[in-house]
Amino acid sequence: xxxxxxxxxxxxxxxxxxxxxxxxxxxxxxxxxxxxxxxxxxxxxxxxxxxxxxxxxxxxxxxxxxxxxxxxxxxxxxxxxxxxxxxxxxxxxxxxxxxxxxxxxxxxxxxxxxxxxxxxxxxxxxxxxxxxxxxxxxxxxxxxxxxxxxxxxxxxxxxxxxxxxxxxxxxxxxxxxxxxxxxxxxxxxxxxxxxxxxxxxxxxxxxxxxxxxxxxxxxxxxxxxxxxxxxxxxxxxxxxxxxxxxxxxxxxxxxxxxxxxxxxxxxxxxxxxxxxxxxxxxxxxxxxxxxxxxxxxxxxxxxxxxxxxxxxxxxxxxxxxxxxxxxxxxxxxxxxxxx
Amino acid sequence: xxxxxxxxxxxxxxxxxxxxxxxxxxxxxxxxxxxxxxxxxxxxxxxxxxxxxxxxxxxxxxxxxxxxxxxxxxxxxxxxxxxxxxxxxxxxxxxxxxxxxxxxxxxxxxxxxxxxxxxxxxxxxxxxxxxxxxxxxxxxxxxxxxxxxxxxxxxxxxxxxxxxxxxxxxxxxxxxxxxxxxxxxxxxxxxxxxxxxxxxxxxxxxxxxxxxxxxxxxxxxxxxxxxxxxxxxxxxxxxxxxxxxxxxxxxxxxxxxxxxxxxxxxxxxxxxxxxxxxxxxxxxxxxxxxxxxxxxxxxxxxxxxxxxxxxxxxxxxxxxxxxxxxxxxxxxxxxxxxx
Numbered sequence: 001x002x003x004x005x006x007x008x009x010x011x012x013x014x015x016x017x018x019x020x021x022x023x024x025x026x027x028x029x030x031x032x033x034x035x036x037x038x039x040x041x042x043x044x045x046x047x048x049x050x051x052x053x054x055x056x057x058x059x060x061x062x063x064x065x066x067x068x069x070x071x072x073x074x075x076x077x078x079x080x081x082x083x084x085x086x087x088x089x090x091x092x093x094x095x096x097x098x099x100x101x102x103x104x105x106x107x108x109x110x111x112x113x114x115x116x117x118x119x120x121x122x123x124x125x126x127x128x129x130x131x132x133x134x135x136x137x138x139x140x141x142x143x144x145x146x147x148x149x150x151x152x153x154x155x156x157x158x159x160x161x162x163x164x165x166x167x168x169x170x171x172x173x174x175x176x177x178x179x180x181x182x183x184x185x186x187x188x189x190x191x192x193x194x195x196x197x198x199x200x201x202x203x204x205x206x207x208x209x210x211x212x213x214x215x216x217x218x219x220x221x222x223x224x225x226x227x228x229x230x231x232x233x234x235x236x237x238x239x240x241x242x243x244x245x246x247x248x249x250x251x252x253x254x255x256x257x258x259x260x261x262x263x264x265x266x267x268x269x270x271x272x273x274x275x276x277x278x279x280x281x282x283x284x285x286x287x288x289x290x291x292x293x294x295x296x297x298x299x300x301x302x303x304x305x306x307x308x309x310x311x312x313x314x315x316x317x318x319x320x321x322x323x324x325x326x327x328x329x330x331x332x333x334x335x336x337x338x339x
Numbered sequence: 340x341x342x343x344x345x346x347x348x349x350x351x352x353x354x355x356x357x358x359x360x361x362x363x364x365x366x367x368x369x370x371x372x373x374x375x376x377x378x379x380x381x382x383x384x385x386x387x388x389x390x391x392x393x394x395x396x397x398x399x400x401x402x403x404x405x406x407x408x409x410x411x412x413x414x415x416x417x418x419x420x421x422x423x424x425x426x427x428x429x430x431x432x433x434x435x436x437x438x439x440x441x442x443x444x445x446x447x448x449x450x451x452x453x454x455x456x457x458x459x460x461x462x463x464x465x466x467x468x469x470x471x472x473x474x475x476x477x478x479x480x481x482x483x484x485x486x487x488x489x490x491x492x493x494x495x496x497x498x499x500x501x502x503x504x505x506x507x508x509x510x511x512x513x514x515x516x517x518x519x520x521x522x523x524x525x526x527x528x529x530x531x532x533x534x535x536x537x538x539x540x541x542x543x544x545x546x547x548x549x550x551x552x553x554x555x556x557x558x559x560x561x562x563x564x565x566x567x568x569x570x571x572x573x574x575x576x577x578x579x580x581x582x583x584x585x586x587x588x589x590x591x592x593x594x595x596x597x598x599x600x601x602x603x604x605x606x607x608x609x610x611x612x613x614x615x616x617x618x619x620x621x622x623x624x625x626x627x628x629x630x631x632x633x634x635x636x637x638x639x640x641x642x643x644x645x646x647x648x649x650x651x652x653x654x655x656x657x658x659x660x661x662x663x664x665x666x667x668x669x670x671x672x673x674x675x676x677x678x
Contacts, residue, residue, distance in 0.1 A: 016575075040395055044579070045502050046433035046564060047397040049495060056379055057396070058386040061442045061490055063480040094385035103400045105444075105488045139488070141402040149444045149478070149488040151400055156388060163384050225385060236355075240383070 010117060011110040015140060018114060020044070022121060026135060029125055035134035037100040037155075048136035050101055055155035058097035062088050066146040074188060075203045077116040080148070081123025082204065087227070088152035089131050089207035090276040094225035096161040096216035097154030099131040099209065104138035105149040112146070120148070131209060158217050165222035166241035166281035168309040173215075173290065175208045175277045175299050177201075178230055179258040182272020195257045205276035211297040215280050218289055222281040229273040230304075231325060235313060237279060247305035247325055250318040270315075270325075281307055349456060350449040354479060357453060359383070361460060365474060368464055374473035376439040376494075387475035389440055394494035397436035401427050405485040413527055414542045416455040419487070420462025421543065426566070427491035428470050428546035429615040433564035435500040435555035436493030438472035438548065443489050446482035459487070470548060497556050504561035505580035505620035507648040512554075512629065514547045514616045514638050516540075517569055518597040521611020534596045544615035550636040554619050557628055561620040568612040569643075570664060574652060576618060586644035586664060589657040609654075620646055 010018055023044035030039065041049035064070055064084045075083065085102055092099050104124050108117065121135075128135045133152070180201035187194035194202070212223060224237045230252070238245050252269040254262060262269055282290070287303065294301040308314075315325035349357055362383035369378065380388035403409055403423045414422065424441055431438050443463050447456065460474075467474045472491070519540035526533035533541070551562060563576045569591070577584050591608040593601060601608055621629070626642065633640040647653075654664035 041397075041434070041499060041501055046430040046562075047399040047436060047491075047493070049395050049397050049434065049436075049499055052393055052395050052494075054391055056388050056391050057492075058380075058388050059440060059442055059476055059490075059492065060386040061444045061476060061488075062478050063444050063446055063488065065446055065480050065482040067483075068481050091385040095380070095388065097386060097388075101398060103398055103490060105400045105402050105490075107402055107404055107486060107488075137398055137400060139401050141404055141486075142407050143404040143484060143486060144406075145483060147446060147480075147482065147486070149400070149402070151398075151442060151444075151490040152386075153396075153398065153492075154386070155391075160380060160388055162380055223385075 008114045009111050010108060010114060013114050018117070019140060030134065033129045035128070035132055037134065039134050039136055043137050050134065050136060053100070053155045055157050058092055058095050058154040058156055059151065060088055060091040061149060061151040062091065063147055063149040072146070077119035078123040079203050081120035082127045084148040084150050085124045085127035086205055086207050087276065088150040089127065089209065090205065090225045090227070092152050092154040093207045093209045093212045094161065094223045094278055095156070096159060096212045096223065097156050098213065099133035099152060099154045101134050101136045101153040102128050103136060103151040106138065107141045107143035107145070107147045109144060109146065110142055131207065158213060161212065161216045161220060161223035163222055163224050163237050163240040166237055166243050166307050167221055168243055168307050169284060170221055170281040170307040171284055171287060171303050172234070172245060172247065172305040172307065173280045173282050173301050174230065174253060174304050175211055175301060176275065177253045177255045177258065177300070178226070178275055178277060179262065179268030179272040180255050181205065181274035182229065182268045183258050183261050185274070186266070186268070197255060198257050202274060207276065208278045208299060211293065211299045212278055214293050214297060215282065218286055218293065220280050220282045220286065224279050226275050226277045226279055227273055229271050230279065231271050232273070233279055237281065238307070238313060241281070244308040244311045244313060245305055246308055246314045246316055248316045251302060251304045253300060253302040347453045348450045349447060349453060352453050357456070358479060369473065372468045374439070374467070374471055376473065378473050378475055382476050389473065389475060392439070392494050394496050397431055397434050397493040397495055398490065399427055399430040400488060400490040401430065402486055402488040411485070416458035417462040418542050420459035421466045423487040423489050424463045424466035425544055425546050426615065427489040428466065428548065429544065429564045429566070431491050431493040432546045432548045432551045433500065433562045433617055434495070435498060435551045435562065436495050437552065438470040438491060438493045440473050440475045440492040441467050441489060442475060443477035443487065445477065446480045446484070446486045448483060448485065449481055451485070470546065497552060500551065500555045500559060500562035502561055502563050502576050502579040505576055505582050505646050506560055507582055507646050508623060509560055509620040509646040510623055510626060510642050511584060511586065511644040511646065512619045512621050512640050513569065513592060513643050514550055514640060515614065516592045516594045516597065516639065517565070517614055517616060518601065518607030518611040519594050520544065520613035521568065521607045522597050522600050524613070525605070536594060537596050541613060546615065547617045547638060550632065550638045551617055553632050553636060554621065557625055557632065559619050559621045559625065563618050565614050565616045565618055566612055568610050569618065570610050571612070572618055576620065577646070577652060580620070583647040583650045583652060584644055585647055585653045585655055587655045590641065590643045592639060592641040
């Protein structure tokens with residue numbers, strides 16, 4: 001930060017010296033990459049202060065813990081800082097919010113090198129710059145395990161997309177492809193290296209901010225981001241909305257890698273989490289507009305099923321057979337899938 | 340949460356079931372204790388959404404880690420949730436901001452009981468209600484160590500009190516008494532029980548929200564909250580403002596307990612952190628108004644020194660002798676005081 005930091009640890013440098021250097025770095029960076037909302041008081045004071053906004057404000061927070069949500073062998077410190085930020089930007093996207101400000105609270109072991117901390121914060125700042133948000137503040141605490149808690153702040157310039165707005169008859173639309181991130185994690189946990197494309201999708205997901213806002217403006221009813229996987233998150237959306245759903249298994253959008261793996265017996269596209277794609281419930285009259293929206297945003301949009309009045313979650317298999325689609329998802333405590 | 344939770348752990352209950360129950364609890368509580376700013380989307384969605392505000396927005400985040408910032412034998416889960424929130428409200432107070440919303444990101448070991456999590460969140464909600472803020476969201480993650488990261492959001496209805504506004508000649512004013520929290524921690528670390536009044540001050544500090552706003556309105560120049568202790572935080576304020584200071588040791592406001600301990604050789608009032616009182620730089624013409632402000636807010640205000648043009652930090656001892664007052668403070672990595 002500022003001067004050459006080499007392999008010094010945070011403990012060597014001291015917390016306050018590190019924070020001072022960090023604040024200087026953030027101020028310099030902001031001069032080069034101004035964010036959409038003006039920062040009135042810069043990092044380094046008791047609080048950051050940003051200008052008033054005429055729009056409702058959206059807030060979300062999420063934590064990544066080493067050994068629980070990631071292993072440090074899976075990605076660089078810079079990619080980790082970026083990913084922790086995108087995971088939160090994705091929650092803003094699922095609300096059709098426009099990101100404005102980010103806070104990053106780091107807990108790091110004392111022997112953590114200043115260089116790797118710098119990289120984590122650079123990764124966070126990269127994600128902020130891509131989304132037009134300002135990295136306005138944060139915290140640095142000592143602790144035995146590395147963990148990153150990001151708070152993302154956005155504004156609702158149009159309509160908010162709540163989870164609870166889906167209605168019977170709505171189309172279920174997903175962005176991008178499903179299962180890539182889970183396939184990468186499965187490879188790591190099996191002791192192998194994932195295919196580069198799969199690895200990249202876990203390491204660097206995309207927050208679907210632009211397409212979410214356009215879908216909201218076009219009249220979409222509800223959205224949720226696919227952090228726990230389609231099966232689990234569809235359950236959350238349906239429960240909040242008081243609807244059921246039928247999902248067509250063959251329609252799930254898969255990358256070539258995931259298609260090959262799922263053909264061999266895995267079910268990453270349906271069950272795998274951490275893609276940070278969106279599931280959006282759209283009224284059927286929106287279907288003709290989806291292709292144009294997809295092209296305009298450069299994001300694939302796929303209809304994978306529809307909402308039903310009956311509260312059941314149903315999976316239509318490739319052979320036409322119908323079966324139950326029970327909500328399961330990654331549980332951060334058992335570390336396994338719960339039925 | 341809702342139904343009787345007994346001694347079940349979060350792992351027994353499952354993360355999603357816990358979060359669902361928590362969201363119901365928060366919604367019920369909000370009906371009883373409406374916050375100042377209206378909550379448009381309740382906890383349980385991808386983001387919380389609160390109504391637009393015409394004022395600049397203040398953001399701050401801070402983490403408490405078990406074994407680093409507290410030991411669970413020192414306070415109840417409810418007091419811990421409350422304290423983690425107040426620590427952040429204090430940063431808003433130091434900016435003369437009015438608290439509006441709180442997010443609580445918890446990292447907890449899998450065996451943590453649902454009952455103690457409920458209590459932590461109740462403590463957080465208590466602090467929110469006292470401050471007129473809404474507990475709008477949060478996160479629950481698994482991890483080996485208990486840690487609480489709170490993000491506090493406020494609005495600047497009048498003038499913001501930055502650290503950098505102090506000028507030569509300003510009076511240095513502190514709220515409350517100093518050193519109580521550090522004296523309590525010193526007792527615990529020495530294996531004894533602190534005096535009840537000292538323990539209470541560490542367990543349940545007060546965010547000085549009201550008096551800070553009134554001091555800002557009256558024309559105060561700068562403020563910082565005393566998390567690292569007067570000696571360290573005065574250094575931060577002076578450095579940010581480009582001024583020096585003279586502090587009169589005999590003037591530091593001490594409780595009876597701290598006065599007795601400091602008479603025996605400790606220096607808690609000058610060096611002890613975690614009181615979460617405020618240090619405010621006020622133009623000298625404000626002095627006559629301080630007593631009235633103090634009475635109106637029910638908070639002691641004490642002039643402990645003044646800012647100087649010379650950049651040195653000087654301590655005037657009780658016998659009139661002048662000596663250096665070097666900025667030192669608690670370092671969260673070395674776990675000791677750094678000169």
